[in-house]
Amino acid sequence: MATKYWLMKVEPEVYTIDDLKRDGKTNWEGVRNYKARNYMRDEMQVGDEVLFYASNADPSGVTGLAKIVRAGYPEKDPTWSQVDIAFVKSFGGTVSLETLKHTKGLEKMGVIRKGNRLSIQPVAKSEFEIVKKLGATSQTA
């Protein structure tokens, strides 16, 4: 199956890319939204790549990359699903929401649409590549 690309949001008070770097990997649980649950349960596959997004941050934006290392499996409450993700890379900075909004090729990204609260969103391959490149740049900046 072709690799898919995702964006996963979390508030820095809860978890950061540095926490993931320290832990190596983590189980992504506690998502209480049906759409997001369905993505995890039905569509995420091992090897899929993830943009790690810090919400309610200063500034909010993508702070690094992760990948799926375990596909969807039930939480203790089997209504809900979780996946395991592993650390890939920290940008060492943030590709801010502001930057995303002004970058060509990202106009359709769900995350930049005002009011989009979905904590897990599919990302197009082209969008993923663009953000990855921006992240590599921000590292040296």
Next chain:
DNA sequence: GCCAACGTTGGC
């Protein structure tokens, strides 16, 4: 099955 009320998210 509609829809108003309510709660939560998240940018600012």
Next chain:
DNA sequence: GCCAACGTTGGC
């Protein structure tokens, strides 16, 4: 802390 957006709940 404010408030707009939007998902969820519950009365009918």
